[in-house]
Amino acid sequence: MTAAAIIGVGETPYVRKPGSGRTELELSVAATVAAARDAGIDVGAIDGIIAPFMGASAEELAATLGLTKMSFAATVQMGGASPVAALGVAAMAIAAGQATNVLITYGINGYSGRRARAVIDIADMFAFGDTLRDYYLPFGAAAPPQWYALLARLHKERYGDSVAALGAVALACRRHAQLNPRAVMHGRELTSEDYLASPMITDPYRLLDCCLETDGGAAVLVGAADGPADGGRRVRIAAVTQGRPFPADDIVNRPDPLTIGLTHAAPRAWDAAGVGPDDMDFAQIYDCFTFEVLQQLEEAGFCERGGADGFVADGNIELGGKLPINTAGGLLSEAHVIGLNHVVEAVRQLRQEAGARQVANARWGAVTGWGDFGDGSIAVLERGENHG
Amino acid sequence: MGENSATVRPRPQLTGMTGEFYAHIAAGELRIQRCSECGAWRHIPRPVCAECASDDWTWEPSSGRGQIVTLTITERPLHPAFTDTPYAIVVVQLAEGPRLLTTILDADPHEIRVGTAVRFEPLRVDDELSLPAFVADPDQPQQAVS
Numbered sequence A: 001m002t003a004a005a006i007i008g009v010g011e012t013p014y015v016r017k018p019g020s021g022r023t024e025l026e027l028s029v030a031a032t033v034a035a036a037r038d039a040g041i042d043v044g045a046i047d048g049i050i051a052p053f054m055g056a057s058a059e060e061l062a063a064t065l066g067l068t069k070m071s072f073a074a075t076v077q078m079g080g081a082s083p084v085a086a087l088g089v090a091a092m093a094i095a096a097g098q099a100t101n102v103l104i105t106y107g108i109n110g111y112s113g114r115r116a117r118a119v120i121d122i123a124d125m126f127a128f129g130d131t132l133r134d135y136y137l138p139f140g141a142a143a144p145p146q147w148y149a150l151l152a153r154l155h156k157e158r159y160g161d162s163v164a165a166l167g168a169v170a171l172a173c174r175r176h177a178q179l180n181p182r183a184v185m186h187g188r189e190l191t192s193e194d195y196l197a198s199p200m201i202t203d204p205y206r207l208l209d210c211c212l213e214t215d216g217g218a219a220v221l222v223g224a225a226d227g228p229a230d231g232g233r234r235v236r237i238a239a240v241t242q243g244r245p246f247p248a249d250d251i252v253n254r255p256d257p258l259t260i261g262l263t264h265a266a267p268r269a270w271d272a273a274g275v276g277p278d279d280m281d282f283a284q285i286y287d288c289f290t291f292e293v294l295q296q297l298e299e300a301g302f303c304e305r306g307g308a309d310g311f312v313a314d315g316n317i318e319l320g321g322k323l324p325i326n327t328a329g330g331l332l333s334e335a336h337v338i339g340l341n342h343v344v345e346a347v348r349q350l351r352q353e354a355g356a357r358q359v360a361n362a363r364w365g366a367v368t369g370w371g372d373f374g375d376g377s378i379a380v381l382e383r384g385e386n387h388g
Numbered sequence B: 001m002g003e004n005s006a007t008v009r010p011r012p013q014l015t016g017m018t019g020e021f022y023a024h025i026a027a028g029e030l031r032i033q034r035c036s037e038c039g040a041w042r043h044i045p046r047p048v049c050a051e052c053a054s055d056d057w058t059w060e061p062s063s064g065r066g067q068i069v070t071l072t073i074t075e076r077p078l079h080p081a082f083t084d085t086p087y088a089i090v091v092v093q094l095a096e097g098p099r100l101l102t103t104i105l106d107a108d109p110h111e112i113r114v115g116t117a118v119r120f121e122p123l124r125v126d127d128e129l130s131l132p133a134f135v136a137d138p139d140q141p142q143q144a145v146s
Helices: A024-039 A058-065 A079-095 A122-128 A130-139 A144-159 A163-177 A192-197 A261-273 A290-299 A340-350 B016-026
Strands: A004-011 A048-051 A072-075 A102-109 A200-202 A215-224 A235-243 A282-284 A364-371 A375-382 B031-035 B057-061 B065-074 B087-094 B099-102 B117-124 B130-136
Touching (some): A079 A235, A079 A364, A079 A375, A144 A200, A144 A290, A144 B065, A261 A364, A282 A340, A290 A364, A340 A364, B016 B031, B099 B130
Parallel strands (some): A048 A072, A282 A364
Antiparallel strands (some): A004 A215, B065 B087, B087 B099, B117 B130
């Protein structure tokens, strides 16, 4: 078995107005070229692709990038949980000898092109299955914040979550974005008064509880962990797991509605990695909406269920705190590249390349993914052996 | 506006089990699938029982009574066909156990509370389609939400 590592990362600029001016395929290609350069390999050495669930196909990517040695391609269908889960598929392909350099990329015109705010396009609708079309949409439950708000309210009824806890997530992400010139919200500070004054969208979600819609591309290359000596730039993939709530296609009829994919996935990841939540120097938590961060902190085991409200207080999730999260600003304040930008940031942290937002001596980091009606994924990453 | 306009409210696809479910609603009846083998109720309609894998089932009349277990009030339009805000998206748990994503009729959205007892009331869309909605049911005691 060949152990796998992230050997290179790349991104395009993240923008809103006036849009990227490029197709989603072009965004992925630009990010991939940057990732290959970062990895020190020729683009042509890529022989595997985990293609995005929306955007360019593996065939289009390979044709455009000039990949003549393709030996493996797959797609993960877990919505926003897909990029992190794709790390696991790539690692399996490496371990099984199916490929040597596997590309994961997302190029998304989430601002100027497709918009995440509602399921209107029939092609998008079917990714969720018939339940959404036949039983939710007729009542106007058309957009992710509406579905997840039902979980947030249930959680609040049981545990008494405060508005301040939701705000703490939004504020932490925005503060971290001030240390990241690439972040869309860089230079735009946020106060708790601003947060509370932002308009209610669908309670408990205010505008500033909702992630950004941005244009941009990101790419991650996965290869063998024992590659040529390169100063610890290979970030070891210690474990990646995925999980689904039951039933996955219906967010309403679950025996315990607060049990999500991550509830199942996280314990397996900690077991496989041989470390636990307390060993993490940081976490990149999929922040489509603020409550999902609270819920994932609980279900991943960073705190007990119902404990996130206290866990996120007092700057605990900010740089310098107990568990800094979303150190580049996250989907709330950096950009929304379906969370692949969370993986890129984790790699930068573990390579000690995060500059002003570097977590000192970061050795271990976790990245989560959340998608569809609560599918979940988690990666546990460790810095390369040659480092520190 | 043409038929494919995004401002036309999305409709369920009235075929198969979903067609049968909505045909009952249009007839003023809330019927829920029940396994003939183990007796488990289930919604969303599916061909096989998740408890015992039996494919033997019937449409059983529901009491139509339940309570609100969670909700969200949408204040800003999130879909071009649903611009009449605020509106309530509510999950009702039926006395039989299954839950429906639905809405509450004849209520100020901001006055709808978790734990409220409700009963089934079909919401007529047109000759072909009615939706399973609910109204507050003061005759039914309120219960603690589990």
